[in-house]
Structure formats: structure tokens, C-alpha cells
Amino acid sequence: MIDVVEVHKRYKSGNRWVEALRGVSCHIERGRFAFIVGPSGSGKSTLLYLLGAVDRPTGGSIIVDGQDLLAMSESAQNGYRRDQVGFIFQSFNLISNLTALENVLVPFMPRGISPEARQRAIDLLTRVGLGDRLDHRPYQMSGGEQQRVAIARALVKRPILVLADEPTGELDSRTGDEIYTILRQLQESSDVTLVVVTHDRRFIRPNDLVLEIQDGQMISRNGHVPSPAHSAVATPG
Numbered sequence: 001m002i003d004v005v006e007v008h009k010r011y012k013s014g015n016r017w018v019e020a021l022r023g024v025s026c027h028i029e030r031g032r033f034a035f036i037v038g039p040s041g042s043g044k045s046t047l048l049y050l051l052g053a054v055d056r057p058t059g060g061s062i063i064v065d066g067q068d069l070l071a072m073s074e075s076a077q078n079g080y081r082r083d084q085v086g087f088i089f090q091s092f093n094l095i096s097n098l099t100a101l102e103n104v105l106v107p108f109m110p111r112g113i114s115p116e117a118r119q120r121a122i123d124l125l126t127r128v129g130l131g132d133r134l135d136h137r138p139y140q141m142s143g144g145e146q147q148r149v150a151i152a153r154a155l156v157k158r159p160i161l162v163l164a165d166e167p168t169g170e171l172d173s174r175t176g177d178e179i180y181t182i183l184r185q186l187q188e189s190s191d192v193t194l195v196v197v198t199h200d201r202r203f204i205r206p207n208d209l210v211l212e213i214q215d216g217q218m219i220s221r222n223g224h225v226p227s228p229a230h231s232a233v234a235t236p237g
Contacts, residue, residue: 001030007060038213086154088164124152144175
């Protein structure tokens with residue numbers, strides 16, 4: 001599903017160059033629930049946004065479902081983000097003057113909303129426990145409810161990949177547990193590949209793929225340090 005091979009990301013900050021990623025390699029199989037973990041500033045969010053083609057790597061290659069993201073034109077990358085990738089953010093990123101249902105349907109608005117898409121949005125909101133909140137706006141919902149709307153929005157277009165950046169970072173622990181329960185249920189039922197950046201390891205289960213980054217380098221996969229002979233692509237065992 002995802003092959004990341006010797007990816008580098010370098011950017012300028014003031015008068016100095018920062019190496020956000022330094023030769024990161026990993027493999028994530030289709031349908032996996034994967035976590036990217038590491039200390040603040042380690043490069044884990046940088047890697048997540050490269051997977052979503054929000055930014056381009058300085059070097060290396062990223063192949064998602066047979067597509068070389070670095071070789072894509074800007075137009076092709078826009079289509080990839082629009083049609084194939086769902087994003088879930090820490091701050092929810094809902095539009096304040098839209099209802100829950102309308103927020104879920106935002107990905108379809110530029111091209112028109114079909115009856116089938118509207119029904120799918122209603123079904124997803126019902127599945128995340130918001131079937132009676134379709135007409136509520138963000139200010140009328142709790143943080144956990146807003147994040148449920150964001151999850152439904154990420155999945156409504158039936159993406160091949162969902163990327164979540166600290167999805168429970170602004171929620172209390174109980175609500176965080178509820179959000180991960182919903183994420184796992186939806187991920188398993190749709191067989192989507194879900195990659196989560198988090199600093200909270202208590203949500204990780206034994207069968208999850210865990211990729212640990214430190215100082216811009218992949219230092220372990222499921223607690224095991226990648227051997228030099230297999231550093232190009234670390235495959236889950």
C-alpha cells in the first residue's frame with residue numbers, strides 16, 4: 001500500500017537549514033492501523049503530511065497504492081488529496097456556520113452533492129452516534145462530537161488512506177477512548193489504511209504497526225531497530 005524509501009525533507013528556518021527527515025524508510029500494508037510515534041519535533045507530522053501530498057519530500061520516494069507522489073503534477077496531487085485521502089486534525093477544522101451534515105459533505109461541495117453522497121454522510125454520522133445532531137453547528141457540539149464529525153468527513157469520500165494528526169490531542173482521556181473506538185470500528189469495516197500521529201501510546205494495541213521516529217530518522221518498527229540490510233524498506237512481520 002505505502003512504500004516510503006529514503007525520504008528526506010529539508011527546509012529553511014531563518015538563516016539555517018533544518019533536516020526534518022533524514023532518510024526515512026518504511027512499509028505500511030493495505031488495511032493496517034498504523035501509528036507514527038516520537039518526541040515533539042522528531043519529524044512524525046512531517047512524514048504524515050508527505051504521505052498526504054500536502055508537501056513534497058526533498059529526496060527519496062513515496063509510493064501510495066502504486067502512485068509515485070513525487071512524480072505527480074500539482075494537479076494530480078490535488079486530485080489525490082481530494083479523492084483518495086481523508087484528513088483528521090487535532091483542531092477538528094470544522095466550518096462554524098455549517099451544520100454537522102454540511103461539514104461532512106464539504107469534500108463534495110465544489111462538484112455538487114449527489115443524493116447518494118448525502119445519504120452516505122447521514123449514515124456515517126449515525127454510525128458515530130450523531131444521527132440526532134445532523135443540523136447542529138460546531139458551537140452546539142462538544143469537542144468529542146466535533147471530532148466525530150471530522151471523522152465522518154474524512155471517510156465520506158471512501159478514501160484509500162486516512163491520515164490523523166493527534167486526533168485526540170484536544171480531548172479528555174474518556175472522550176479520546178471513545179474516538180479511538182470509533183476509528184477502529186470504521187477502519188475495520190471499510191478496510192481503509194489509517195495512519196495516526198500521536199504522542200499517547202496507550203491507544204496502541206499489540207497488532208498495530210508502530211513506527212518510531214527520532215531526530216528525523218526511523219529508529220524502530222514495533223519496538224525493533226531496523227537492521228542496516230533492510231533499511232530501505234521496513235516490512236511488517
